[in-house]
Amino acid sequence: MTIAIVPGSNTLADWRQIYWGAPFNLSGSADARINAGAEAVQNIIRKGAPVYGINTGFGKLATVRIEDDQLALLQRNLILSHSVGVGDYLPAQVVRLIGALKVASLSHGASGARLETIRMIEKLIALDLIPAVPAQGSVGASGDLAPLAHFVSSMMGIGEFVVDGKVVPSTEVLAHHGLTPLVLAPKEGLALLNGTQVSTALALAGTFETERAFEAALVTGVLSLEGAKGTDTPFDPRIHALRPHAGQVDVAAALKELVAGSEIRESHRNCSKVQDPYCLRCMPQVMGSCLDALRHSSSILGIEAQSVSDNPLLFENGDVLSGGNFHAEPVAFAADYLALAIVEIGSMSERRSSMLLDTSLSGLPAFLTRDAGLNSGLMMGQITAAALTSENKQKATPAVIDTIPTSANQEDHVSMATHGARRTLPMAQNTQTIIGIELMTAVQACDFHAPLRSSEALERGRSALRAVVPHLEEDRRQSPDIAAATKLVRSGALVDAVGRDLLPII
Template sequence: MTFRFGQDYLTAGIALQIARGERKATLTAEQREKVIANRKVVEAIVEKGDAVYGINTGFGPLCTTSISKEETKVLQSNILQSHSVGVGEPIETELAKLMLVTKMQSLSKGHSGINEKTLDRILWHIENDAIPVVPEQGSVGASGDLCPLSHAFLPLLGLGKVDYKGERITTAELFEKENLEPVALGPKEGLALINGTQFILSHAIKVVEKLHACLSQADIIGAMMVEGLQGSVKPFYSELHELRPYKGNIHVAARIKSLLEGSEIMEDHIDCDRVQDPYSLRCMPQVHGSSRNAWLHLKELVEVELNSVTDNPIVIDEELTISGGSFHGQPLALALDYACLAASEIGNISDRRIYLALEGNSPGVPKLLMKDTGINSGYMILQYTSAALASENKTSCFPASADSIPTSLGQEDHVSMGSIAGRKALRVIGNVEKILAIELLTAAQAFEFRRPLKSGVILDALHQEVRKHVSFAEVDRVFADDIEKGIEIIKTHKILDLAEEKAQESGVKFSSRFNELFEQY
């Protein structure tokens, strides 16, 4: 179904579908009328001559500087050029395209004074995958993501660079190839384009997607580890979690318990004398569940932001134009820092389970997960890598949003640093994917020592899937190769897809990714 910018409710999942070419998006005639009407209000303000910030005044500390009617257009072109001061590596093309998608949604609401033709050109870039090159550094996350958004919309003026058909070319080359001309920006348009939170928001969308995948896989891999080490199923009973009913805890406990049901491995030690397991096994509902709650919080705020107008000033009607602070990134900055911590904790407890598996304290599972040690180091050093990654993540958990450095000669005296929070969160999640890959290999190795006993339908199938890519290790080998294969399994969500498939085939009641509490993003 075609998405209608400015009219339909945008979610993180839909934004990703549009960015990936999986869903078409359009600007309807109805919404065009609203945009055109709002544009006429801006033109009337220019004709009338009353001072309105960003329309006929300078920007930031220059807000008291009047701009003549004749200079208002030059002002809009100048602001994109002067604010394009980004440094560092370019962000991923998908992130840059998400910036275009989310900006289209905000501008199409009809409160930004944007010109219909400008929206049509942005839509052309989305539809034709001519995506601006945007440096990763330069935004402080208030007064909008001024710097990266300026780079994102330089191509409207025929400036900057774009990724197009597998090449990185100048916009001038793009214009020549496609017979395009620069867009003539009118009053307020430049400011509308670069004011907003779309850099932060695009990173938050990716955090919603990638963190959710990590959380879903962490539950499954953790359940495999419970079986490999013959932990207890009782910590996952609903009777326990109904007495402390956090949404995330209930959800995780139910998922893990369903994975362990019907397992010969679990039945084999039902009368053992062990009273309770270490926290990394026993407290998965509490730890994974808390990170789930953080994810849900971010998802809810992202959806608010996706359907908001975040530039400045906001043009309500001919009588009311408001210079406010809807561009401030604080709502997402705080949530991204929370999500960053939540992601780090998933890697932290995963590393603890890896370490636990190596201790040799579980009956039948040898120390370092290999029988012939001494000449072989077994899985010892894989945990060094997971420890290094977990520690690196911990150093990234200081909240970016706790900092604020005044800019714009003090006019912008409190900023969110949400752009840094978003970049940092994605970096941490990337490390968590690697830690989970190592735990997956470790759990599969421990699992092997329970043979010939079988697990439940889903976990047995998942173990077989891992063995298609990584064989059981009887002696030392270059484990980096195994880890790379494990990372690929995690990044491509193979175990999630297989879990859903096996649950449907077997009739096992298992929510691999979503349920009524954690609906699809």
């Protein structure tokens, strides 16, 4: 389904679909306001009054007046001078989302960009022409200047595209597709590179990957509970009614539903065990807090995604106002909050895997192998999970509290949102792998309870894993198994098999 971008109206679900591959286009309802904004820029030029970014320099050079015959060169020079990004190129999924977010921002008409310029972004992405955008070089204030400059330079024929994994000069790519390089009109360069779209796209990407991890972690958490023959008493709604945090209540209800009807659970209902370790017993509290964090950060990003975040801004009465919407502080806070949730989701998962391997806690064969000593079983998978968990913890230090003045102290406080958001993507992928390892571990543990079966929902999850990862009878290379299990997590296939309707709505 094609997502229509309507000024100020798109939802988080729209951006999620675009990230996972849905095409998008600009709604014709935006045409009038876009054209009005572009005409407002021409009116300013005709009047001759100095207006920042239209006929002045930029940043510390804002007091320098630029003559009319140099306005186009001013915008071109802006893109050239700001193309200073370094590092690896951003993933194609993220760059597609950057393009969609930039179209959404410009569609309000408050930036003064022409309709044909906005349509060019739309067309490039529709043709799967992905601008080569270096990941590093933005401090998240005055917008994501460097990465967006690289995005725009590809449109102008002075940058590069990534085609089939190779970096190709944009002149060649544009010519091959019969496209004319963009020639910037007054203010367009500033409108295109001044904004939070890179930080926001990165934070949204981290969010959408974390959603997959969170949902799968509820499934693997209950599978681990089953493997350890733990109790579902901590999911009783009466407990959570006395501490009614929304996430906690929702997670407890989902966990209780997932285990309902389990033969494994019924087999030990009257056993002598009183309490399970926290990694099982406190899943509603910990995972509920993560759900609340995800919902909160998502609400911030949802607002940012449909906002106008460049400067100056044009208004219908002719006013041109300079402000600070380019400052990505909201995105930085959301990314930091998201990073904390990512760590906790993975940390709980790793602890459950460790618990199942410890025979003194689980009551199962050591490392879930019948011939321990000769075989190491699943010992090493937990070590990989521990390594990834620790790596995530180190990356979770808040980024928003750091600032370095730039542009000769004109831009004296910055958000650092861009790298704060960028780290969430590899962090989420680490957590998906941690959960993939738990999936292998929990299903292996449940295998030892045969012929007892879990609930119908969890049995579908077990079957999904066993279709790609066989029971571990004796030692083998497990890296391919981890990759296959992680793919079930990241693709959403595990949750689809179990039943997405059983899980909380994020």
